Amino acid sequence: MNIANTTVLVTGANRGIGQALVDEALRRGAKRVYAGTRRALTHPDGRVTPLTLDVTNAAQIQGAVEKVGALDLLINNAGVARKDDLSDRAALEWHFAVKLFGTHGVTQAFLPLLARSQGAIVNVLSTAALAAFPLLPAYSISEAATFSLTQSLRALLAARGVSVHAVLAGAVDTDMTRGFDRPKASPESVARGIFGGVENGEEEILPDPRSASMAESWRSGSAKALERQYAALVGPASAEA
Numbered sequence: 202m203n204i205a206n207t208t209v210l211v212t213g214a215n216r217g218i219g220q221a222l223v224d225e226a227l228r229r230g231a232k233r234v235y236a237g238t239r240r241a242l243t244h245p246d247g248r249v250t251p252l253t254l255d256v257t258n259a260a261q262i263q264g265a266v267e268k269v270g271a272l273d274l275l276i277n278n279a280g281v282a283r284k285d286d287l288s289d290r291a292a293l294e295w296h297f298a299v300k301l302f303g304t305h306g307v308t309q310a311f312l313p314l315l316a317r318s319q320g321a322i323v324n325v326l327s328t329a330a331l332a333a334f335p336l337l338p339a340y341s342i343s344e345a346a347t348f349s350l351t352q353s354l355r356a357l358l359a360a361r362g363v364s365v366h367a368v369l370a371g372a373v374d375t376d377m378t379r380g381f382d383r384p385k386a387s388p389e390s391v392a393r394g395i396f397g398g399v400e401n402g403e404e405e406i407l408p409d410p411r412s413a414s415m416a417e418s419w420r421s422g423s424a425k426a427l428e429r430q431y432a433a434l435v436g437p438a439s440a441e442a
Contacts (some may be wrong), residue, residue, distance in 0.1 A: 202273070202274065202320075202364075202399055202400060202402075203400060204226060204230060204231055204274070204396055204399070204400065205229060206230060206232050207230070207231050207232065207273035207274055208231070208232060208233040208269075208272050208273050208274070209226045209233070209234045209235070209272075209273065209274045209275075209276065210235040210237060210252075210265075210269060210272055210274070210275050210276065210311065211223050211226070211234065211236055211237060211276045211278055212237040212256055212276065212277055212303075212307060213237070213238070213256075213278040213279030213280060213417040214237055214238050214244055214278070215236075215238040215239075215240065216375070217373070217375035217377065217388050218278055218325060218370075218375060218388045218391055218392060219236075219238075219278045219393035220388070221387075221389045221391065222276055222278060222395065222396075223236050223244070223249060224389075225389070225392040225393055225395075225396055225397070226393070227246055227248060227249070228301065229396055230249065231248065232415050233248055233250065234246075234249050234250070235246055235249075235250050235251075235252050235265070235268075235269055235272075236249055236250070236252065237252045237253075237254030237256075237265060237279070238251065238252070238253070239253070239254070239255045241253070250268075250435075252265045252268060252269075253265075253319060254307075255333055256277075256279045256299060256303030256304070256307050257298050257299060257302070257303055257306075261308055262306055262310045263387070265310075265356050266311060266314075269314065271314060271317075271318060272314040272315055272318060272320060273315075273320040274317045274320055274321050274322075274323065275307070275315060275320070275321070275322045275323070276325065276395075277304040277306065277307055277308065277322065277323065277324045277325065278299050278325040279299060279300075279301050279303055279304075280299060280377075281295065281296060281299045281324070281340070281377075282296075282337050282340040283295070283296070283337070283340070284336060284337060284423045285337070285338060285339045286338070287339065292326070292339045293339045293342065293343075295339075296339045296340055296342070296343035297342075297343050297346065299343075300340075300343040300344065300346075300347050301343055301346045301347050301350060302370065304324055304347050304350060306399045308322055308354065312318060312358075312363070314409035315363050316358075316361045316362065316363055319362035319363065320362070320363060321363065321364045321365070321399060322358075322363060322365045322366065323366045323367075323368060323395065323399060323406075324348075324350070324351045324365070324366070324367050324368065325395070326344050326347055326348055326351070326367055326368055326369055326370070327344055327369065328369050328371055328373070328412055328415070329341040329344045330345050330347065330348035330367070330369060330413075331343040331345075331369065331415075331419075333345070335428045339378070340343060347418055348367055348369075350355070351365055351366075351367040352367070352428055352432075354436045355404065355432065356431065356432035357435060358396055359432070359435070360435075364402070365406065366398065366399060366403065366404060366405070366406055367402075367405050367406065368395050368398070368406045368407055368408060369406070369407050369412050369415075369419075370386070370407075370408055370412055371382025371385075371386060371409045371410075371412040372384065372385040372386070372411065373385055373386050373387070373388055374386065374387055374388065375388060375410065381385050383385075384390055384410070384411065386408075386409035386410065388409075390409065391409055392408075393408075394407075395408050395430035405419060405420065405425075407419070
């Protein structure tokens with residue numbers, strides 16, 4: 202996919218990676234960028250259309266669908282992270298509500314538009330989807346579950362011409378990681394890496410130096426090989442269902 206002249210929707214677009222994704226889409230020549238946020242947003246570029254979109258709110262998701270007439274690229278970026286120790290089930294449910302069920306709900310709502318355009322879905326995750334970050338266990342579990350959702354969607358939607366990408370980012374310098382003293386990539390560089398990965402057709406996009414160091418071993422590893430074996434089991438009838 203070439204981003205130029207496409208219509209893009211980014212959830213969680215008010216700050217951090219989401220804000221950088223909106224700006225990078227514009228830089229690459231997108232003709233329309235829908236910026237989904239929970240609070241009102243203004244943007245100086247006329248190609249940006251703000252959408253009130255809490256991914257946990259079914260009515261707001263449906264309202265967003267009604268405002269978007271066509272869509273080439275859906276970027277499920279909205280997410281949350283809060284320290285916990287797994288003693289409070291409510292914390293786990295909150296992470297799942299936003300990341301897993303939010304991603305699923307938005308994807309299903311916009312799928313007819315994406316199938317029509319033979320478009321793409323990008324789920325923005327982190328390396329915690331592959332190995333739990335023990336200071337954020339509920340976050341890590343929700344990331345892993347959403348990565349599995351991404352792999353499943355990839356297999357099921359291939360026959361409909363919709364490609365599905367997973368972003369597996371390392372630490373990024375955002376409000377979410379402010380309390381962690383570790384090397385961090387800038388949101389702008391990660392956004393560039395994400396769109397570069399989409400344009401290159403990468404199923405797993407590792408957009409920063411820390412995650413990129415894992416790219417070769419992941420793509421040639423046994424887990425990726427097993428995913429391909431399982432995806433081959435999806436026949437045309439299953440995909441249409």
